Amino acid sequence: MSVGLALAGFLGGATVSLMTSFVLVARLERVGERLGLSEALLGVVAALAADAPEITAAFTAIAHHQQRIGAGVVIGSNVFNLAALLGLGALVAGRIGLHRKVVILGGAVAMAIAAVCLAVVLGVLPALAGLVLALVVLALYLLVLSHEWLGGLLPPRLVRWLQSAVSEEEVELEAAIRPARGTWKDTMIAAASLVVVVAASVTMERSASVLGGRYAVPEIVVGGLVLAAVTSLPNAVAAVYLAARGRGAATLSTALNSNTLNVVAGLLLPGVMIGLGRPSGQALLVTGWYAGLTAVVLAFAYRDHGLRRNVGILVIAAYAAFTASVLASGYGVPVSPAMIAGYGAMAAVVGIGLASRSLSGESLLPGWSVRRLLILGLSLSGLVAVVDAALGRRVVLIGLLIVGPCCALLTGRWILTCLTGLWVIALAVVLGVPDGIFGTPTHLAFLGGVAVVALASTIAAVAVRNART
Numbered sequence: 001m002s003v004g005l006a007l008a009g010f011l012g013g014a015t016v017s018l019m020t021s022f023v024l025v026a027r028l029e030r031v032g033e034r035l036g037l038s039e040a041l042l043g044v045v046a047a048l049a050a051d052a053p054e055i056t057a058a059f060t061a062i063a064h065h066q067q068r069i070g071a072g073v074v075i076g077s078n079v080f081n082l083a084a085l086l087g088l089g090a091l092v093a094g095r096i097g098l099h100r101k102v103v104i105l106g107g108a109v110a111m112a113i114a115a116v117c118l119a120v121v122l123g124v125l126p127a128l129a130g131l132v133l134a135l136v137v138l139a140l141y142l143l144v145l146s147h148e149w150l151g152g153l154l155p156p157r158l159v160r161w162l163q164s165a166v167s168e169e170e171v172e173l174e175a176a177i178r179p180a181r182g183t184w185k186d187t188m189i190a191a192a193s194l195v196v197v198v199a200a201s202v203t204m205e206r207s208a209s210v211l212g213g214r215y216a217v218p219e220i221v222v223g224g225l226v227l228a229a230v231t232s233l234p235n236a237v238a239a240v241y242l243a244a245r246g247r248g249a250a251t252l253s254t255a256l257n258s259n260t261l262n263v264v265a266g267l268l269l270p271g272v273m274i275g276l277g278r279p280s281g282q283a284l285l286v287t288g289w290y291a292g293l294t295a296v297v298l299a300f301a302y303r304d305h306g307l308r309r310n311v312g313i314l315v316i317a318a319y320a321a322f323t324a325s326v327l328a329s330g331y332g333v334p335v336s337p338a339m340i341a342g343y344g345a346m347a348a349v350v351g352i353g354l355a356s357r358s359l360s361g362e363s364l365l366p367g368w369s370v371r372r373l374l375i376l377g378l379s380l381s382g383l384v385a386v387v388d389a390a391l392g393r394r395v396v397l398i399g400l401l402i403v404g405p406c407c408a409l410l411t412g413r414w415i416l417t418c419l420t421g422l423w424v425i426a427l428a429v430v431l432g433v434p435d436g437i438f439g440t441p442t443h444l445a446f447l448g449g450v451a452v453v454a455l456a457s458t459i460a461a462v463a464v465r466n467a468r469t
Helices: 003-034 039-050 052-063 067-093 100-122 127-145 156-176 184-214 219-231 233-244 248-273 281-303 309-330 337-355 370-394 398-409 414-431 441-468
Strands: 095-097 306-308
Touching: 003 052, 003 184, 003 219, 039 052, 039 233, 039 248, 052 067, 052 184, 052 219, 052 248, 067 095, 067 100, 067 184, 067 219, 067 233, 067 248, 067 281, 067 306, 067 309, 100 127, 100 156, 100 248, 100 281, 127 156, 127 248, 184 219, 219 233, 219 281, 219 309, 233 248, 248 281, 281 306, 281 309, 306 309, 370 398, 370 414, 398 414, 398 441, 414 441
Parallel strands: none
Antiparallel strands: 095 306
């Protein structure tokens, strides 16, 4: 295939796929309405239809033994969804309001699927076991959305909570979707649209692979950035529109359901049928971003009863960092668990620092606020972790992690000091791997020293609190 033909195939396939997917979504919603599906289930059907381009592109890539492109399309699309659907949606709308029950219900499913995805990419779980677990989670979720409460298996209190969570979500979904009752004509149009979307998506993926090979673009970049972003545009447009109309639950449902279905149908299913190949650092890098950013977004959504504009900016900035890390990985910067731990550390530093609630007021250090000191401590300990992971076995900097709880102690807040201490202890455990000392007496000595300082800082913070009150 010539370059000109490949470029035309990519642009044409992307255009036809995206335009037809809108028709597919609308017609499937009407068919679902005729079948009597609830608003929540209609939302899942709409997400599945909108995901057709990325699922088809991923399936095609894996079928051609281009596992990096296939995994990149699915998981990179999930990261893009978080940034474009929720981050950009919050930025445009100013705030996406959410009920906490909706966040818990959707978030529990999203995190479970993300954990399964991470385990499969790591090679801890075979693709078949991951698919079975994901299908069980998805089936239970669909039962809840369809108001099937599993008979008398669930306690009445839990049933009432689930009913309340689904009802709160459906109130917004009903206003956001409202499809007309479908006919046989809608069924035929939906079937034809699906065929067109699949054909166009296959053409788009094959053309992108040819162009990537011609211009030496790494497969992880082709899949994780280019195809992931292009195939996710229908969901992004719909979600920003819903966010601007104040439909927070519908926006969150679109993002989380899309990501769940991407993993199940676009990664695990073809992985079982065709195979995913050996675990790679690049796939692990993208998956780590997906799981970590999902957790951060859900934490903010729960804390604030929604997503604010500053959080939207943070999520978009995180996607920019994700893009940089994928480009660096694709163009020759070695990717290892140490690097991934470093990226995760920095993301957690920012997330914990901005998500902490009781940050107002003065600290024990004159002129320094509690927020400023906490972020300083978290940032310094995160920087130590990144540098230590990058240097590998040549230098061991685990002992310097004590800078985190020491700074947190100066806030005068024992809870913040305790949480920072737990965080640096976790970092000390993980850093034993890149330092090549995991589980050895040397590692245990470093770990013990960090734990002692963390405990002493917490005790001192409690004493300070008691003295001040």
